Amino acid sequence: xxxxxxxxxxxxxxxxxxxxxxMVKAGGSIENPARVRELRKSIxxxxxxxxxxxxxxxxxxxxxxxxxxxxxxxxxxKQPKEGKEQ
Numbered sequence: 001x002x003x004x005x006x007x008x009x010x011x012x013x014x015x016x017x018x019x020x021x022x023m024v025k026a027g028g029s030i031e032n033p034a035r036v037r038e039l040r041k042s043i044x045x046x047x048x049x050x051x052x053x054x055x056x057x058x059x060x061x062x063x064x065x066x067x068x069x070x071x072x073x074x075x076x077x078k079q080p081k082e083g084k085e086q
Contacts (some may be wrong), residue, residue: 019037
């Protein structure tokens with residue numbers, strides 16, 4: 001599912017969840033009370049999937065930094081430590 005499809009689906013699920021919650025608050029009963037739980041889980045899944053690529057990019061960036069440090073050590077260059085002035 002593409003990002004645009006996920007965003008569209010997320011909007012639909014959130015709208016349905018809000019509608020069901022409103023019905024319950026108004027004192028009405030809903031046909032399938034378990035549907036609320038299903039909707040919440042589906043929304044959480046979509047949000048989790050959307051946040052995953054950001055996490056992967058951060059990890060890749062950390063790995064590249066570590067590789068650069070290793071290469072610098074092999075060449076005998078000394079890397080200045082971050083946060084400390086010399």
